[in-house]
Amino acid sequence: MKLKLFLLFLFMCKFSYAQDIRVFYKMSYKSDSTTSKLYDKIMILDSNKDYDLFHSYQMYKSDSITEASNKKSFESGEKFMDYDFTVKIDRNKKVIDKFYRILFGNVFKTSENITMLNWKVESAIKQIGNFNCQKATLSYKGREWIAWFTADISLQKGPYVFHGLPGLIIYMADTKHNFEFMFEKLQNNKTILFNEKTATLISKSQLKKLYLDFYYDPFKEAKLSHDGIRIETDTGEVKNPNFRNMTDRVQSDIKRYNNPIELSEIIKFP
Structure with a gap:
């Protein structure tokens, strides 16, 4: 059956x-x-x-x-x-x-x-x-x-x-x-729910620049915050973030997890 x-x-x-x-x-x-x-x-x-x-x-x-x-x-x-x-x-x-x-x-x-x-x-x-x-x-x-x-x-x-x-x-x-x-x-399926109105149309070169800009300064917006940012450690101590060390970690991850489905479009991060 x-x-x-x-x-x-x-x-x-x-x-x-x-x-x-x-x-x-x-x-x-x-x-x-x-x-x-x-x-x-x-x-x-x-x-x-x-x-x-x-x-x-x-x-x-x-x-x-x-x-x-x-x-x-x-x-x-x-x-x-x-x-x-x-x-x-x-x-x-x-x-x-x-x-x-x-x-x-x-x-x-x-x-x-x-x-x-x-x-x-x-x-x-x-x-x-x-x-x-x-x-x-x-x-x-x-x-x-x-x-x-x-x-x-x-x-x-x-x-x-x-x-x-x-x-x-x-x-x-x-x-x-x-x-x-x-x-x-x-x-x-009778209904497709997808909101693309929030997406900004850009060129591939502009997209590459966005990724590189983020790579070079991933905490740019955080550093510009007027309120300032504090980080609480495991011991409960509150201190200013070390953006240099944080940036190094993010950049390392970006280069490590850089395996796009379209391999010819891969971005070469320094």
């Missing part, structure tokens, strides 16, 4: 893919490419006739809670915001918007034209879960990728910016396994 229901679900997916859908992916990634430690997060791909939005489930939950409890707060952007790996593919404007947030600062986005991805579909096939999958490879912005897609679900979509294969991407990873995406589930 369960198998029949699953096959019926696949049949419905094949012929109703034009409607609004939500695809869940488990994303595993390395913030530090020199270690084996992987971080996991649930990402969702929301798609309608106009655009695809790839964003974190944490952001979706935050949007949902805020929208239900306080619309004014939602519109002002006063909520938890996890913008890592967030992209919007706008088919009407033919652009891809990528979103960034530097620590707890403002939200920015860059925009680039949608381009055809140079997929190479191979003959290799394998079963992943309940899906018959076929292999495809791709070079994209400094990384080599392997994807397994299924024609059982005729959505030419996948995680992040990856789209254009003749079926939904079920699994995808770069060849060094710094980033992996695994399909979890597919749902119908």
